[in-house]
Amino acid sequence: MKKLILFVLLIAVQTSNAQIKFYLTGNMGATVNFWKPEPFNQFVASYNNDAGLAPLIKTPLSDFSGTAVGYSRGFGAMVEWDKTIMGFEYNKCAFNQTSASTFTNNNGREITLRFVTWNFNFDISRKFGKRVDFGLLFGVSQRGGRVFSYATYANSSNRSVGPEFWINGIYKGITENDFNLGLSLRVNFLKYLALQVRAYRSFAWAKPKEGEEYLEAFSDGSPGKNLFSEYFPKDFTLFEDNVQAQNYDYQNNVIPNIFTGWYLNTSLIVKLPLGKNK
Amino acid sequence: MKKAFYLFSTMALLFAACGKDNDIFPEKVLYKRLAAQGGVWDVEKIEHYSYDGLGNETLDSTYYRERQYVFYEHSEVFDYAEQYDLSYLAVAVLNKGVGGYRYTLWAEKDRIIFEDFGTSIFDPQYTFTVRENKPKTQVWDTYIVNPNADDERITVYLKHCPNCEPYYPLFEIGSI
Numbered sequence: 001m002k003k004l005i006l007f008v009l010l011i012a013v014q015t016s017n018a019q020i021k022f023y024l025t026g027n028m029g030a031t032v033n034f035w036k037p038e039p040f041n042q043f044v045a046s047y048n049n050d051a052g053l054a055p056l057i058k059t060p061l062s063d064f065s066g067t068a069v070g071y072s073r074g075f076g077a078m079v080e081w082d083k084t085i086m087g088f089e090y091n092k093c094a095f096n097q098t099s100a101s102t103f104t105n106n107n108g109r110e111i112t113l114r115f116v117t118w119n120f121n122f123d124i125s126r127k128f129g130k131r132v133d134f135g136l137l138f139g140v141s142q143r144g145g146r147v148f149s150y151a152t153y154a155n156s157s158n159r160s161v162g163p164e165f166w167i168n169g170i171y172k173g174i175t176e177n178d179f180n181l182g183l184s185l186r187v188n189f190l191k192y193l194a195l196q197v198r199a200y201r202s203f204a205w206a207k208p209k210e211g212e213e214y215l216e217a218f219s220d221g222s223p224g225k226n227l228f229s230e231y232f233p234k235d236f237t238l239f240e241d242n243v244q245a246q247n248y249d250y251q252n253n254v255i256p257n258i259f260t261g262w263y264l265n266t267s268l269i270v271k272l273p274l275g276k277n278k
Numbered sequence: 279m280k281k282a283f284y285l286f287s288t289m290a291l292l293f294a295a296c297g298k299d300n301d302i303f304p305e306k307v308l309y310k311r312l313a314a315q316g317g318v319w320d321v322e323k324i325e326h327y328s329y330d331g332l333g334n335e336t337l338d339s340t341y342y343r344e345r346q347y348v349f350y351e352h353s354e355v356f357d358y359a360e361q362y363d364l365s366y367l368a369v370a371v372l373n374k375g376v377g378g379y380r381y382t383l384w385a386e387k388d389r390i391i392f393e394d395f396g397t398s399i400f401d402p403q404y405t406f407t408v409r410e411n412k413p414k415t416q417v418w419d420t421y422i423v424n425p426n427a428d429d430e431r432i433t434v435y436l437k438h439c440p441n442c443e444p445y446y447p448l449f450e451i452g453s454i
Contacts, residue, residue: 106332107329148388150407154329154333158421160421164423165423170304170388170389223393
Protein backbone atom coordinates (compact mmCIF):
# COMPACT_ATOMS: atom_id res chain seq x y z
CA MET A 1 0.00 0.00 0.00
CA LYS A 2 2.83 2.32 0.92
CA LYS A 3 4.55 1.66 -2.37
CA LEU A 4 1.33 2.30 -4.24
CA ILE A 5 0.89 5.69 -2.55
CA LEU A 6 4.48 6.61 -3.31
CA PHE A 7 3.96 5.52 -6.90
CA VAL A 8 0.84 7.67 -7.28
CA LEU A 9 2.69 10.61 -5.75
CA LEU A 10 5.54 10.04 -8.18
CA ILE A 11 3.13 10.13 -11.10
CA ALA A 12 1.60 13.32 -9.72
CA VAL A 13 5.02 14.93 -9.41
CA GLN A 14 5.88 13.92 -12.94
CA THR A 15 2.60 15.31 -14.15
CA SER A 16 3.40 18.61 -12.55
CA ASN A 17 6.64 18.58 -14.50
CA ALA A 18 4.51 19.49 -17.54
CA GLN A 19 6.04 16.77 -19.67
CA ILE A 20 3.39 14.14 -19.23
CA LYS A 21 -0.26 14.43 -20.24
CA PHE A 22 -2.94 12.08 -19.01
CA TYR A 23 -6.29 11.44 -20.64
CA LEU A 24 -9.31 9.35 -19.89
CA THR A 25 -10.87 8.11 -23.09
CA GLY A 26 -14.17 6.77 -24.30
CA ASN A 27 -14.53 4.93 -27.56
CA MET A 28 -17.33 3.81 -29.83
CA GLY A 29 -17.36 2.55 -33.35
CA ALA A 30 -17.54 -0.51 -35.55
CA THR A 31 -15.43 -3.64 -35.60
CA VAL A 32 -15.18 -6.03 -38.52
CA ASN A 33 -14.20 -9.60 -37.66
CA PHE A 34 -12.72 -11.80 -40.36
CA TRP A 35 -13.14 -15.38 -39.17
CA LYS A 36 -13.47 -18.89 -40.56
CA PRO A 37 -17.03 -20.18 -40.21
CA GLU A 38 -16.34 -23.54 -41.91
CA PRO A 39 -17.43 -25.75 -38.98
CA PHE A 40 -20.83 -24.04 -38.90
CA ASN A 41 -21.10 -24.18 -42.67
CA GLN A 42 -20.40 -27.91 -42.45
CA PHE A 43 -23.47 -28.12 -40.21
CA VAL A 44 -25.44 -26.06 -42.75
CA ALA A 45 -24.42 -28.32 -45.65
CA SER A 46 -25.18 -31.52 -43.74
CA TYR A 47 -28.57 -30.12 -42.64
CA ASN A 48 -29.57 -29.00 -46.12
CA ASN A 49 -28.48 -32.28 -47.72
CA ASP A 50 -29.77 -34.62 -45.05
CA ALA A 51 -31.70 -37.43 -46.72
CA GLY A 52 -34.63 -37.08 -44.35
CA LEU A 53 -34.87 -33.30 -44.37
CA ALA A 54 -33.92 -32.38 -47.93
CA PRO A 55 -37.28 -33.30 -49.52
CA LEU A 56 -39.08 -31.15 -46.92
CA ILE A 57 -36.89 -28.08 -47.22
CA LYS A 58 -38.33 -25.18 -49.20
CA THR A 59 -35.63 -22.63 -48.34
CA PRO A 60 -32.31 -24.09 -47.18
CA LEU A 61 -30.09 -22.63 -44.49
CA SER A 62 -27.65 -20.13 -45.95
CA ASP A 63 -23.92 -20.27 -45.25
CA PHE A 64 -22.51 -18.08 -42.51
CA SER A 65 -20.29 -15.26 -43.69
CA GLY A 66 -16.62 -15.03 -42.83
CA THR A 67 -17.04 -11.28 -42.32
CA ALA A 68 -19.00 -10.15 -39.27
CA VAL A 69 -19.62 -6.57 -38.22
CA GLY A 70 -20.41 -5.40 -34.72
CA TYR A 71 -20.86 -2.22 -32.71
CA SER A 72 -18.05 -1.72 -30.21
CA ARG A 73 -17.84 0.60 -27.24
CA GLY A 74 -15.63 1.03 -24.23
CA PHE A 75 -13.26 3.25 -22.32
CA GLY A 76 -9.59 3.62 -21.56
CA ALA A 77 -6.76 5.94 -20.74
CA MET A 78 -3.80 7.50 -22.46
CA VAL A 79 -0.53 8.98 -21.37
CA GLU A 80 1.52 11.23 -23.62
CA TRP A 81 5.02 12.52 -23.25
CA ASP A 82 7.19 14.17 -25.87
CA LYS A 83 6.42 12.24 -29.04
CA THR A 84 5.42 9.01 -27.38
CA ILE A 85 1.91 7.92 -26.47
CA MET A 86 0.89 4.91 -24.50
CA GLY A 87 -2.75 3.98 -24.43
CA PHE A 88 -4.95 1.41 -22.82
CA GLU A 89 -8.37 0.62 -24.18
CA TYR A 90 -11.16 -1.69 -23.15
CA ASN A 91 -14.05 -2.36 -25.48
CA LYS A 92 -16.81 -4.84 -25.91
CA CYS A 93 -18.20 -5.93 -29.23
CA ALA A 94 -20.94 -8.38 -30.23
CA PHE A 95 -21.15 -10.07 -33.62
CA ASN A 96 -24.46 -11.62 -34.66
CA GLN A 97 -25.32 -13.71 -37.69
CA THR A 98 -28.52 -15.56 -38.51
CA SER A 99 -29.30 -18.28 -41.00
CA ALA A 100 -32.89 -19.43 -41.50
CA SER A 101 -34.60 -22.21 -43.38
CA THR A 102 -38.23 -23.04 -44.08
CA PHE A 103 -39.95 -26.32 -44.74
CA THR A 104 -42.78 -26.92 -47.16
CA ASN A 105 -45.28 -26.52 -44.29
CA ASN A 106 -43.86 -23.05 -43.54
CA ASN A 107 -42.26 -24.13 -40.31
CA GLY A 108 -38.50 -23.97 -40.22
CA ARG A 109 -35.26 -23.62 -38.34
CA GLU A 110 -33.28 -20.54 -37.43
CA ILE A 111 -29.66 -20.64 -36.30
CA THR A 112 -28.25 -17.47 -34.74
CA LEU A 113 -24.58 -17.14 -33.83
CA ARG A 114 -23.67 -14.57 -31.23
CA PHE A 115 -20.03 -13.96 -30.50
CA VAL A 116 -18.91 -11.37 -27.98
CA THR A 117 -15.36 -10.17 -27.46
CA TRP A 118 -14.08 -8.19 -24.50
CA ASN A 119 -10.81 -6.60 -25.57
CA PHE A 120 -8.08 -5.14 -23.37
CA ASN A 121 -5.52 -3.59 -25.68
CA PHE A 122 -2.45 -1.43 -25.19
CA ASP A 123 -0.77 0.64 -27.82
CA ILE A 124 2.62 2.30 -27.87
CA SER A 125 2.54 4.94 -30.55
CA ARG A 126 4.67 7.74 -31.84
CA LYS A 127 3.46 11.13 -32.94
CA PHE A 128 3.89 11.98 -36.60
CA GLY A 129 3.22 15.66 -37.01
CA LYS A 130 0.60 17.31 -34.84
CA ARG A 131 -2.30 15.03 -35.58
CA VAL A 132 -1.22 11.50 -36.35
CA ASP A 133 -0.21 8.79 -33.83
CA PHE A 134 0.92 5.45 -35.18
CA GLY A 135 2.20 2.45 -33.31
CA LEU A 136 2.09 -1.12 -32.14
CA LEU A 137 -0.91 -2.72 -30.49
CA PHE A 138 -0.92 -5.66 -28.14
CA GLY A 139 -3.34 -7.03 -25.60
CA VAL A 140 -5.69 -9.77 -24.61
CA SER A 141 -9.27 -10.66 -25.44
CA GLN A 142 -11.93 -12.77 -23.90
CA ARG A 143 -14.25 -14.35 -26.42
CA GLY A 144 -17.62 -15.87 -25.66
CA GLY A 145 -19.99 -17.51 -28.12
CA ARG A 146 -23.54 -18.76 -28.24
CA VAL A 147 -25.54 -20.68 -30.80
CA PHE A 148 -29.30 -20.20 -30.66
CA SER A 149 -31.10 -22.99 -32.46
CA TYR A 150 -34.79 -22.20 -32.85
CA ALA A 151 -37.66 -24.08 -34.41
CA THR A 152 -39.86 -21.55 -36.18
CA TYR A 153 -43.58 -21.96 -36.68
CA ALA A 154 -45.47 -20.32 -39.53
CA ASN A 155 -43.54 -17.10 -39.25
CA SER A 156 -40.27 -15.96 -37.78
CA SER A 157 -41.83 -14.34 -34.70
CA ASN A 158 -42.96 -17.78 -33.53
CA ARG A 159 -39.72 -19.26 -32.31
CA SER A 160 -38.99 -22.02 -29.85
CA VAL A 161 -35.90 -23.17 -28.01
CA GLY A 162 -38.03 -25.72 -26.16
CA PRO A 163 -37.42 -29.46 -26.24
CA GLU A 164 -40.06 -30.41 -28.82
CA PHE A 165 -37.18 -30.87 -31.27
CA TRP A 166 -33.86 -32.23 -30.06
CA ILE A 167 -31.78 -29.77 -31.99
CA ASN A 168 -33.52 -26.81 -30.31
CA GLY A 169 -31.50 -25.05 -27.65
CA ILE A 170 -29.14 -22.33 -26.53
CA TYR A 171 -25.64 -23.72 -26.86
CA LYS A 172 -22.90 -21.87 -25.01
CA GLY A 173 -19.19 -22.01 -25.67
CA ILE A 174 -16.90 -21.50 -22.69
CA THR A 175 -15.17 -18.13 -22.67
CA GLU A 176 -11.81 -18.36 -24.40
CA ASN A 177 -8.72 -16.20 -23.95
CA ASP A 178 -6.76 -14.81 -26.89
CA PHE A 179 -3.85 -12.47 -27.21
CA ASN A 180 -3.81 -9.72 -29.81
CA LEU A 181 -1.10 -8.23 -31.93
CA GLY A 182 -1.52 -5.47 -34.49
CA LEU A 183 -1.21 -1.83 -35.45
CA SER A 184 -2.93 1.31 -34.26
CA LEU A 185 -3.48 4.59 -36.09
CA ARG A 186 -5.01 7.64 -34.44
CA VAL A 187 -5.85 10.95 -36.11
CA ASN A 188 -6.51 13.78 -33.68
CA PHE A 189 -8.82 16.14 -35.53
CA LEU A 190 -10.19 18.21 -32.65
CA LYS A 191 -8.79 19.06 -29.25
CA TYR A 192 -10.66 16.26 -27.48
CA LEU A 193 -11.63 14.03 -30.38
CA ALA A 194 -9.74 11.52 -32.45
CA LEU A 195 -10.48 8.92 -35.10
CA GLN A 196 -8.82 5.61 -34.42
CA VAL A 197 -8.25 2.68 -36.75
CA ARG A 198 -6.85 -0.56 -35.42
CA ALA A 199 -6.04 -3.79 -37.21
CA TYR A 200 -5.02 -6.78 -35.17
CA ARG A 201 -4.91 -10.54 -35.22
CA SER A 202 -6.04 -12.63 -32.29
CA PHE A 203 -4.23 -15.81 -31.33
CA ALA A 204 -5.60 -18.46 -28.98
CA TRP A 205 -3.66 -19.08 -25.78
CA ALA A 206 -4.31 -22.76 -26.17
CA LYS A 207 -6.21 -24.87 -28.66
CA PRO A 208 -7.90 -28.12 -27.69
CA LYS A 209 -6.06 -31.32 -28.46
CA GLU A 210 -7.45 -33.74 -30.96
CA GLY A 211 -10.22 -35.73 -29.34
CA GLU A 212 -10.73 -33.13 -26.63
CA GLU A 213 -12.59 -30.55 -28.71
CA TYR A 214 -15.78 -31.24 -26.78
CA LEU A 215 -14.19 -29.58 -23.75
CA GLU A 216 -14.45 -26.26 -25.57
CA ALA A 217 -17.55 -27.01 -27.60
CA PHE A 218 -20.91 -25.29 -27.68
CA SER A 219 -23.14 -27.08 -25.21
CA ASP A 220 -26.54 -26.73 -23.61
CA GLY A 221 -26.80 -28.18 -20.12
CA SER A 222 -30.30 -26.96 -19.29
CA PRO A 223 -32.82 -29.23 -17.54
CA GLY A 224 -34.64 -31.48 -19.95
CA LYS A 225 -32.03 -31.27 -22.67
CA ASN A 226 -31.55 -34.70 -24.15
CA LEU A 227 -28.01 -35.96 -23.65
CA PHE A 228 -27.68 -36.82 -27.34
CA SER A 229 -28.21 -33.18 -28.27
CA GLU A 230 -26.27 -31.61 -25.41
CA TYR A 231 -23.57 -30.46 -27.85
CA PHE A 232 -24.26 -28.51 -31.01
CA PRO A 233 -23.29 -30.93 -33.80
CA LYS A 234 -20.87 -30.23 -36.60
CA ASP A 235 -22.55 -32.76 -38.86
CA PHE A 236 -26.32 -33.03 -38.66
CA THR A 237 -26.50 -36.38 -40.49
CA LEU A 238 -23.94 -37.94 -38.16
CA PHE A 239 -25.91 -36.54 -35.21
CA GLU A 240 -29.08 -38.20 -36.49
CA ASP A 241 -27.26 -41.47 -37.16
CA ASN A 242 -25.90 -41.45 -33.61
CA VAL A 243 -29.36 -40.86 -32.19
CA GLN A 244 -30.84 -43.66 -34.29
CA ALA A 245 -28.11 -46.03 -33.18
CA GLN A 246 -28.29 -44.80 -29.58
CA ASN A 247 -24.59 -44.07 -29.93
CA TYR A 248 -23.58 -41.40 -27.46
CA ASP A 249 -20.54 -40.41 -29.52
CA TYR A 250 -20.61 -36.64 -29.23
CA GLN A 251 -16.84 -36.18 -28.93
CA ASN A 252 -16.25 -36.48 -32.65
CA ASN A 253 -19.11 -34.28 -33.74
CA VAL A 254 -18.78 -30.95 -31.97
CA ILE A 255 -17.76 -27.39 -32.86
CA PRO A 256 -15.15 -26.03 -30.46
CA ASN A 257 -15.10 -22.29 -29.83
CA ILE A 258 -11.75 -21.63 -31.51
CA PHE A 259 -12.71 -18.75 -33.76
CA THR A 260 -9.76 -16.42 -33.77
CA GLY A 261 -9.11 -14.11 -36.71
CA TRP A 262 -8.44 -10.60 -37.86
CA TYR A 263 -10.22 -7.59 -36.41
CA LEU A 264 -10.49 -4.16 -37.99
CA ASN A 265 -11.78 -1.56 -35.57
CA THR A 266 -12.72 2.03 -36.40
CA SER A 267 -13.67 4.18 -33.45
CA LEU A 268 -14.32 7.73 -32.45
CA ILE A 269 -12.27 8.58 -29.37
CA VAL A 270 -13.21 11.18 -26.81
CA LYS A 271 -10.17 12.33 -24.82
CA LEU A 272 -10.74 13.90 -21.43
CA PRO A 273 -7.63 15.55 -19.98
CA LEU A 274 -6.86 14.36 -16.47
CA GLY A 275 -5.23 16.83 -14.13
CA LYS A 276 -3.53 19.92 -15.37
CA ASN A 277 -2.25 19.04 -18.80
CA LYS A 278 -0.07 21.70 -20.35
CA MET B 279 7.85 4.87 -18.53
CA LYS B 280 8.22 1.60 -16.65
CA LYS B 281 6.09 2.89 -13.82
CA ALA B 282 3.49 4.22 -16.20
CA PHE B 283 3.30 0.76 -17.70
CA TYR B 284 2.60 -0.68 -14.25
CA LEU B 285 -0.14 1.87 -13.69
CA PHE B 286 -1.86 0.94 -16.92
CA SER B 287 -1.42 -2.74 -16.24
CA THR B 288 -3.20 -2.24 -12.93
CA MET B 289 -6.00 -0.40 -14.66
CA ALA B 290 -6.28 -3.17 -17.22
CA LEU B 291 -6.73 -5.73 -14.48
CA LEU B 292 -9.34 -3.58 -12.77
CA PHE B 293 -11.28 -3.03 -15.97
CA ALA B 294 -11.03 -6.71 -16.86
CA ALA B 295 -13.76 -7.37 -14.33
CA CYS B 296 -16.22 -5.09 -16.09
CA GLY B 297 -18.70 -5.72 -18.83
CA LYS B 298 -18.89 -9.48 -18.75
CA ASP B 299 -22.08 -11.35 -19.38
CA ASN B 300 -23.11 -13.83 -16.75
CA ASP B 301 -21.76 -16.90 -18.49
CA ILE B 302 -21.22 -18.94 -15.36
CA PHE B 303 -24.82 -18.89 -14.19
CA PRO B 304 -26.95 -18.20 -17.29
CA GLU B 305 -29.94 -19.73 -15.54
CA LYS B 306 -30.02 -16.77 -13.14
CA VAL B 307 -29.88 -13.95 -15.67
CA LEU B 308 -33.62 -13.25 -15.79
CA TYR B 309 -34.29 -14.27 -12.19
CA LYS B 310 -33.28 -10.89 -10.78
CA ARG B 311 -35.95 -9.16 -12.85
CA LEU B 312 -38.60 -11.78 -12.12
CA ALA B 313 -37.97 -11.82 -8.37
CA ALA B 314 -37.85 -8.03 -7.97
CA GLN B 315 -40.23 -6.34 -5.53
CA GLY B 316 -41.68 -9.50 -4.07
CA GLY B 317 -41.56 -11.49 -7.29
CA VAL B 318 -45.34 -11.71 -7.72
CA TRP B 319 -46.65 -11.77 -11.31
CA ASP B 320 -50.27 -12.04 -12.35
CA VAL B 321 -51.07 -14.34 -15.25
CA GLU B 322 -53.27 -12.00 -17.26
CA LYS B 323 -54.29 -14.51 -19.91
CA ILE B 324 -53.24 -17.68 -21.65
CA GLU B 325 -53.81 -18.01 -25.40
CA HIS B 326 -53.88 -21.23 -27.41
CA TYR B 327 -53.03 -21.01 -31.12
CA SER B 328 -52.81 -23.68 -33.78
CA TYR B 329 -51.06 -23.79 -37.15
CA ASP B 330 -52.24 -25.70 -40.17
CA GLY B 331 -50.02 -27.18 -42.88
CA LEU B 332 -50.11 -23.92 -44.82
CA GLY B 333 -48.79 -21.94 -41.88
CA ASN B 334 -52.09 -20.26 -41.06
CA GLU B 335 -52.37 -19.28 -37.42
CA THR B 336 -55.67 -19.59 -35.56
CA LEU B 337 -56.48 -18.38 -32.05
CA ASP B 338 -58.41 -21.31 -30.61
CA SER B 339 -59.05 -20.13 -27.09
CA THR B 340 -58.13 -17.59 -24.43
CA TYR B 341 -58.16 -18.32 -20.72
CA TYR B 342 -58.42 -15.73 -17.97
CA ARG B 343 -57.62 -17.21 -14.61
CA GLU B 344 -56.81 -15.88 -11.18
CA ARG B 345 -53.30 -17.29 -11.24
CA GLN B 346 -50.00 -16.00 -9.94
CA TYR B 347 -46.42 -16.89 -10.60
CA VAL B 348 -44.23 -16.07 -7.59
CA PHE B 349 -40.46 -16.16 -8.12
CA TYR B 350 -38.28 -16.57 -5.06
CA GLU B 351 -35.35 -18.45 -3.60
CA HIS B 352 -36.67 -21.46 -1.79
CA SER B 353 -34.88 -22.76 1.28
CA GLU B 354 -35.63 -25.81 3.35
CA VAL B 355 -33.92 -28.29 5.60
CA PHE B 356 -33.33 -31.25 3.35
CA ASP B 357 -32.19 -33.82 5.88
CA TYR B 358 -33.44 -33.32 9.41
CA ALA B 359 -30.93 -35.75 10.87
CA GLU B 360 -27.91 -34.14 9.25
CA GLN B 361 -29.51 -30.68 8.99
CA TYR B 362 -28.60 -30.09 5.36
CA ASP B 363 -29.93 -26.80 4.12
CA LEU B 364 -31.13 -26.73 0.56
CA SER B 365 -31.91 -23.63 -1.41
CA TYR B 366 -32.70 -23.14 -5.07
CA LEU B 367 -34.47 -20.74 -7.41
CA ALA B 368 -38.14 -21.54 -7.43
CA VAL B 369 -41.47 -20.49 -8.86
CA ALA B 370 -44.77 -21.05 -7.11
CA VAL B 371 -47.74 -21.38 -9.46
CA LEU B 372 -50.77 -20.33 -7.40
CA ASN B 373 -54.39 -20.69 -8.48
CA LYS B 374 -56.79 -18.70 -6.35
CA GLY B 375 -59.18 -20.94 -4.45
CA VAL B 376 -57.45 -24.08 -5.66
CA GLY B 377 -53.89 -24.15 -4.35
CA GLY B 378 -50.50 -24.27 -5.95
CA TYR B 379 -47.31 -26.08 -6.79
CA ARG B 380 -43.66 -25.28 -6.54
CA TYR B 381 -41.17 -25.85 -9.35
CA THR B 382 -37.46 -25.29 -9.63
CA LEU B 383 -36.71 -22.41 -11.95
CA TRP B 384 -34.20 -21.98 -14.78
CA ALA B 385 -34.46 -18.36 -15.95
CA GLU B 386 -32.30 -17.42 -18.92
CA LYS B 387 -32.78 -14.25 -20.89
CA ASP B 388 -34.33 -16.21 -23.76
CA ARG B 389 -35.65 -19.34 -22.07
CA ILE B 390 -37.58 -20.19 -18.91
CA ILE B 391 -37.87 -23.72 -17.55
CA PHE B 392 -40.17 -24.85 -14.73
CA GLU B 393 -39.07 -28.25 -13.52
CA ASP B 394 -40.55 -30.57 -10.96
CA PHE B 395 -38.14 -30.76 -8.08
CA GLY B 396 -36.52 -34.15 -7.80
CA THR B 397 -37.67 -35.51 -11.16
CA SER B 398 -35.41 -36.79 -13.87
CA ILE B 399 -33.52 -34.25 -15.95
CA PHE B 400 -35.23 -35.84 -18.95
CA ASP B 401 -38.61 -34.67 -17.79
CA PRO B 402 -39.00 -30.93 -17.39
CA GLN B 403 -42.44 -29.68 -16.75
CA TYR B 404 -42.58 -26.56 -18.92
CA THR B 405 -40.12 -24.83 -21.22
CA PHE B 406 -40.98 -21.33 -22.39
CA THR B 407 -39.31 -19.23 -25.06
CA VAL B 408 -39.27 -15.59 -24.02
CA ARG B 409 -41.13 -13.53 -26.59
CA GLU B 410 -41.21 -10.23 -24.69
CA ASN B 411 -39.00 -9.33 -21.74
CA LYS B 412 -39.87 -6.07 -19.97
CA PRO B 413 -39.66 -5.05 -16.30
CA LYS B 414 -43.44 -4.91 -15.93
CA THR B 415 -44.63 -7.40 -18.53
CA GLN B 416 -43.46 -10.75 -19.82
CA VAL B 417 -44.79 -12.80 -22.71
CA TRP B 418 -43.69 -16.42 -22.97
CA ASP B 419 -44.42 -19.09 -25.58
CA THR B 420 -44.41 -22.84 -25.41
CA TYR B 421 -45.04 -25.11 -28.39
CA ILE B 422 -46.58 -28.53 -28.91
CA VAL B 423 -45.78 -30.54 -32.03
CA ASN B 424 -48.53 -32.90 -33.14
CA PRO B 425 -47.39 -35.34 -35.83
CA ASN B 426 -50.93 -36.02 -37.04
CA ALA B 427 -52.57 -32.69 -36.28
CA ASP B 428 -51.85 -28.97 -36.26
CA ASP B 429 -48.93 -27.67 -34.22
CA GLU B 430 -49.87 -25.55 -31.24
CA ARG B 431 -48.56 -22.51 -29.43
CA ILE B 432 -49.50 -21.56 -25.89
CA THR B 433 -48.71 -17.97 -24.97
CA VAL B 434 -48.67 -16.77 -21.37
CA TYR B 435 -49.03 -13.05 -20.60
CA LEU B 436 -47.62 -11.94 -17.25
CA LYS B 437 -47.92 -8.61 -15.48
CA HIS B 438 -45.68 -7.64 -12.59
CA CYS B 439 -47.61 -6.93 -9.40
CA PRO B 440 -45.24 -5.32 -6.87
CA ASN B 441 -47.97 -4.61 -4.30
CA CYS B 442 -49.64 -8.00 -4.47
CA GLU B 443 -49.51 -10.63 -1.79
CA PRO B 444 -49.27 -14.26 -2.87
CA TYR B 445 -52.62 -16.07 -2.74
CA TYR B 446 -51.06 -18.56 -0.33
CA PRO B 447 -48.07 -18.37 2.03
CA LEU B 448 -45.11 -19.74 0.11
CA PHE B 449 -44.03 -22.09 2.90
CA GLU B 450 -47.35 -23.92 2.45
CA ILE B 451 -46.68 -24.62 -1.23
CA GLY B 452 -45.24 -28.02 -2.00
CA SER B 453 -43.65 -29.48 -5.09
CA ILE B 454 -45.59 -31.96 -7.17
